[in-house]
Amino acid sequence: MLPYVCLFGVILPAERRPVGYDGNVHTRSMILVSVVIAVVLGVAVSVFLHEHSEASSAMKKPSITIVLDAGHGGKDPGAVVAGVKEKDVDLAVAKRVFSLAKEDDRLNPMMTRNADIYIALGDRAQLADEVDAALYLSIQANACDCPDVEGIETWVDEIHSPGDPSWQLAEILQSSVVEMTGARDRGVRSQELYLHSTKRPAALVEIGFLTSKEERNKLTDPVYQGMVAQGIFEGIVAYLSYIDRSFSHP
Numbered sequence: 001m002l003p004y005v006c007l008f009g010v011i012l013p014a015e016r017r018p019v020g021y022d023g024n025v026h027t028r029s030m031i032l033v034s035v036v037i038a039v040v041l042g043v044a045v046s047v048f049l050h051e052h053s054e055a056s057s058a059m060k061k062p063s064i065t066i067v068l069d070a071g072h073g074g075k076d077p078g079a080v081v082a083g084v085k086e087k088d089v090d091l092a093v094a095k096r097v098f099s100l101a102k103e104d105d106r107l108n109p110m111m112t113r114n115a116d117i118y119i120a121l122g123d124r125a126q127l128a129d130e131v132d133a134a135l136y137l138s139i140q141a142n143a144c145d146c147p148d149v150e151g152i153e154t155w156v157d158e159i160h161s162p163g164d165p166s167w168q169l170a171e172i173l174q175s176s177v178v179e180m181t182g183a184r185d186r187g188v189r190s191q192e193l194y195l196h197s198t199k200r201p202a203a204l205v206e207i208g209f210l211t212s213k214e215e216r217n218k219l220t221d222p223v224y225q226g227m228v229a230q231g232i233f234e235g236i237v238a239y240l241s242y243i244d245r246s247f248s249h250p
């Protein structure tokens with residue numbers, strides 16, 4: 001027989017066993033009590049830890065939602081030049097911007113599409129209203145009948161006036177992407193676009209011309225796509241910092 005009885009981690013010498021100690025009956029009831037207390041303590045601790053982790057994740061919860069749109073998709077390829085479909089370039093760059101934004105705790109990025117599907121233009125822009133986004137940005141590639149034309153330009157819907165948030169977003173973005181890529185700066189432009197479907201600040205960045213052979217080669221190069229995406233991401237952060245001083249660079 002063992003000289004000690006172990007209860008709640010306290011080892012009692014055999015001679016200090018409770019008076020009336022009766023082998024099996026007492027041992028079993030003590031073990032049962034121990035198990036019940038251990039289970040209750042375990043549940044209490046796990047509830048505490050769960051609430052604590054929820055509280056800390058709530059503190060870190062991204063608060064600024066941004067909507068990123070990859071232009072075209074599905075039945076709508078956008079411009080198609082030398083086998084390169086604009087919708088694929090748009091999606092590749094938009095996904096990279098999304099990944100960069102996802103790594104930033106302050107941002108909650110959403111994409112209008114993350115696959116080769118078609119979504120109506122109005123629905124894309126209205127998503128920004130539905131999720132109360134801080135901004136809507138469509139990412140597209142350009143094309144024209146002029147193979148020598150190249151460069152980056154950012155568009156704003158004509159319902160906006162220079163100086164309003166959409167123009168600020170477009171100007172900050174434009175200079176950020178141009179600075180990052182070294183591409184020709186074609187400036188911020190305005191015309192009637194579907195972007196008036198959202199009340200949120202909205203812009204459309206044309207990241208280069210697929211009709212320029214040199215720029216088309218760059219736009220299909222993952223390294224250059226990464227530079228464009230970095231420029232767009234930094235432009236978004238710079239714009240958000242500009243409109244909200246509490247949102248600064250990490």
Ligand SMILES: [Zn+2]
Pocket residue numbers: 071072078079086140141142
């Ligand atoms: Zn397009």
